[in-house]
Amino acid sequence: MDLKNDQAGHKFLKEYNYDLGDLDRGYTNRTLYINVGTHEIKEKPVTPLMKDKFIGGKGFGLYYLWQAVTEKTKWNDPENEIIISSGPVGGITQYPGSGKSLVVTLSPLTNMPIDSNAGGHFGPFLKFAGFDALELQGKADQDVIIVINGNKGTITIEEAPAGAVDTHILGEQLTEKYAENEEDKRNIAVISTGSAAEHTNIGLLNFTFYDVRRKGIRLKQAGRGGIGTVFRDKRIKAVVIKFAGVKGNQNHPADQLTLNKTGIKLHKEIHDLDNVQNKMRKIGTANIIEVMDKYDLLPTHNYKFGAHKNTFKISSEVFISKVTQNYPDGCWHGCSMACAKAADHFELKTGPYKGQKVTIDGPEYENAAGLGSNCGIFDPDAILELNFYCDTYGIDTISYATLTAFVMECYENGILNKERTGGLELNFGNIEANFELIHQMAKGVGFGKIAGMGIRKMKAYFEKEFGADPKFLFDIGMEQKGLEFSEYLPKESLAQQGGYGLTNKGPQHDEAWLIFMDMVNNQIPTFEDKAEALHYYPMFRTWFGLNGLCKLPWNDIAPANNKFTDEPAKIPEHVQNYVDIFNAVTGKTIDKHELIRQSERVYNFQRIFNIRMGYGKRVHDKLPYRAMGPVTVEEYLSRQERYDQQLAEFLGYDTTGKSAEEKIKVMREYRESQYEKLTDAVYKRRGWTMDGVPMVEKLREIEMDLPELIEVVKKHV
Amino acid sequence: MFKLNNRDCEWQVGLTVKELLELKNYTYPRIVVLVNAEVIPEENYASTIIFDGDNVEAIHLMAGG
Incomplete structure (x- = not known):
């Protein structure tokens, strides 16, 4: 055990030793469970069902959370969990954007599952330390710090020192404390939050890593949904992980050569075109x-x-x-x-x-x-x-x-x-x-x-x-x-209204960002076109969260010839890259269609999870009107020419002599009806009832007809 | 009249692709322009004239959030 800890006077509330184990094809095949209330620490096997149906990352998070809670559980009940997981591809060093951690918990804002992701080193270090996921459950009676040493195979729950909670201080202190020397600081990653997470419902989790060039800590955030609020409610002050020795083949991939080649291709693209x-x-x-x-x-x-x-x-x-x-x-x-x-x-x-x-x-x-x-x-x-x-x-x-x-x-x-x-x-x-x-x-x-x-x-x-x-x-x-809502103005794009409104966790743009395709390019003019986009993109982007991947290298860079492809918005070459790196790591043989089905399973699971918690139906997909159109006269007048033209063109409404209030009313009826029609089309495309409930036939089609899901769904169809 | 992204657009004599992009305030760097389904290279924007009845597409490859 770390003597420095003893010397610092920290009391160990629990010590646990584990075998370091082996990583094989992106999985360690076990996860770590820690209850900060009872101090129970145990290892759990990753089952074939988990890998087949949930893949990893937020899939594992949702899977564990489902088992941990009941439909009555509230965010601040001890049984609520915070689950952190990378994913099978996470931690590779060949392909850009492969260091994400996915975090899942019951949200104090939404009372249902939230997922949020963060960059940094924690997720990969957790896997290299021997675990595909970390479950945190219970509620401590005093502030605690959890320390995982992924080289020694030790886990401790320690009494937290009094003092700083705010991350820019705490993260630095803990990095200093648990590193052997300056060189060792790069091997430390910390998750923590700050003082406002104790008093608000919008707390986040900071993922701290050490920046060798700056000789200081850097912060990335799993920001959405109040995860930090849950963290502090559990009286966890920080989780520290230490792992030295990151290597390019740490995941023990099935096909290292393909990983290397695919990565080099994208590196060159970024170099030439960014x-x-x-x-x-x-x-x-x-x-x-x-x-x-x-x-x-x-x-x-x-x-x-x-x-x-x-x-x-x-x-x-x-x-x-x-x-x-x-x-x-x-x-x-x-x-x-x-x-x-x-x-x-x-x-x-x-x-x-x-x-x-x-x-x-x-x-x-x-x-x-x-x-x-x-x-x-x-x-x-x-x-x-x-x-x-x-x-x-x-x-x-x-x-x-x-x-x-x-x-x-x-x-x-x-x-x-x-x-x-x-x-x-x-x-x-x-x-x-x-x-x-x-x-x-x-x-x-x-x-x-x-x-x-x-x-x-x-x-x-x-x-x-x-x-x-x-x-x-x-x-x-x-x-x-x-x-x-996140920070895009959706009111002039019906598809983006769906991209915000017809989501699992709420109006965050990480499911679908369709504003330009819809509003500017006019590439998805019909309800069916929009519904197809609101099926494909949320499913495609969900997949990043199953695998520990960042979205940005998918479409914030594009091959030079992308414009000549049949579906440039999808960046087809990059989609194939993802198929290739997944297969290269796991040894599986998926194609781009199975990639979408992998996401569909987890996406529908999350929808049913929401329904189980009393949400997740059509009424919950309703949007505030500010997201759909002008609420006030001031807003209407700021775009009067555009709005008057739309009223004439779409409704044959003569705006001559009409007050702004009258026009707002007509516009509102029209736009709200459009959103309802869009909702119908999207639900149909996703295989849901018109109340937004996944149909049993759909679950069978995607091989996600698990008994516990059927049980929930049948109550609502 | 011509079509821009499948919407009617007022035509002007001698209007070039370059002028159209300026007129519409299309400033995003990753735009693909097609006139009657033919991709127009960026170096030809100033010399490519849009004719009455043309079908122009200005596709923004906008990554977004």
């Missing part, structure tokens, strides 16, 4: 800030508008000058896409760490759009600092940004005022009030505590406490299923 395509190596996902603005899609002032005259102040060029260090920056070995970015030596101007010079990861597009334009803030330094505090306090930047934009609109409409916010003047663009709000969340005080509940609970609170109009709150509160 600079003329999306510049991911230079600026990362922030490259699209100004693109979204130009196409009227950048969420602005709580999704009222899609562009702003001041967007140039937060364009990617501005962040390039502030953020990058002139070298590509990755979060897992071998990722030549290298889109991670950071601002070093950034001096904080507010909060408890004011005056500290810190490294800030990002901003990514979501942060810039959410913390920036959506809240009316066009100050890049403010965005960076808010980004920093979201991360270190352990709150999801997307939920924080979207709920703050909602609060700001409520403030400007008189639903909130200074008295109700404890003095915060939460107008759009008020940077000072925004900082105060986030610092209040970290302390669990003031209006920050109310805002930290999330939009869904705020809506109920504002109605009850302030007599606010629930219809208006429903229209402008950009949440669905309890989860806040």
Whole structure:
């Protein structure tokens, strides 16, 4: 056992030794279960059924969560679990984007399963340490740290030291503490959250890894759905994993040569083309800030508008000058896409760490759009600092940004005022009030505590406490299923409304992002076309989460000849790459059709899981109208020409002499009916009833007719 | 009148592909332009004239979120 721990005075609550075992074709064939309440630690075998039906990653997470909970379990019950898993392809170093960890739990925002992914080293290290997944269950009676040493084969549950909870400090301290020396720090990965996760429902999990070049920690986040809130509710302060000796053949793949060849092909593509395509190596996902603005899609002032005259102040060029260090920056070995970015030596101007010079990861597009334009803030330094505090306090930047934009609109409409916010003047663009709000969340005080509940609970609170109009709150509160929307304006794209609304976990864009295919390219004009896209893309993208893969190398780079293929939006060559690397690792022989079926099994499982928990049906797929069209006169007038033209063209409606209110009403009836028709078409394509329940025949067709699923489904058809 | 992404678009005499992209504010770097199903290389945008009744596609290969 690590003497340094004993010397530091930590009390070991449990020690467990295990055989290191072997990795074979992407699997260790066992998982690790830890109950922080009872201190039980055990190993579980990975069964053939798990590998055949659930593959890995979030498939394993959902599988274990299903067994852990009942339909009555709440997010803060001890039986709720947090499951972290990579996936069979995860941890390879040949193909870019292969270091993802998938996290699953019951969400405090949605009361049903949430999945979220993060880069960094934890997922691969967990597998190399001997486990395909980690289940965390129970609730400790004091703060604990779990330490897994993947070289020695030891696991300890330790009393956590008092002191820092916020990740930029805690992650650094733990990396320092558990590394033997400077060289050893690269072998440490930590998951933790921050002080705001203890007081809000939007807590995230930070995945810390050591950046050898910067000689400091870097942070990636599993942000969505309040996983960090569950983590702290279990009184877990951190999980530390240590593994030294990462090698290119660590997964013991069936066909190393194909892995190498496929990886080299993509590396060359990125080398040759990234600079003329999306510049991911230079600026990362922030490259699209100004693109979204130009196409009227950048969420602005709580999704009222899609562009702003001041967007140039937060364009990617501005962040390039502030953020990058002139070298590509990755979060897992071998990722030549290298889109991670950071601002070093950034001096904080507010909060408890004011005056500290810190490294800030990002901003990514979501942060810039959410913390920036959506809240009316066009100050890049403010965005960076808010980004920093979201991360270190352990709150999801997307939920924080979207709920703050909602609060700001409520403030400007008189639903909130200074008295109700404890003095915060939460107008759009008020940077000072925004900082105060986030610092209040970290302390669990003031209006920050109310805002930290999330939009869904705020809506109920504002109605009850302030007599606010629930219809208006429903229209402008950009949440669905309890989860806040991510940062794209979907109201002019019916397909993207489906991409947000007809999802399993809520309006996160990682299932389908169809705005350009639909709104600009007009490639999916019919309901059937849209439904096909809303089948294919969610299934294809689900697959990344089964395998520990990042989405970005799929379509943020494209082969030079991609434009001449029959389906350029799918990037057919890259789809084949994924088939090839999956087969190369696992030794299986899937094709691109079986790839989709693998996802369909897990996707339908998750839908049925939602139904089992009392959600997951048509009524839960309804969207706030702000996501579908103009709620207010101000919005209508901002696009009057476009909307008037649509009313004339689609409905033959003569707008002459009509008030904006009259036109909004007609437009709303039309757009809501379109969404209903789309829902019908998508459910039909997915093999679901018109109430959104997967049909038994569909489950048989995809060989997912497990008895426990049939039992749930039969109650609802 | 001509078609742009299968939508009617007002035609102007001498309109080039380059001018059309500017007119529509299509600034994204990965756009594939086809006129009557023929791919137009980027170096020919300025010299390619769109005629009345043409079918123009400006496909944005936008990766997104």
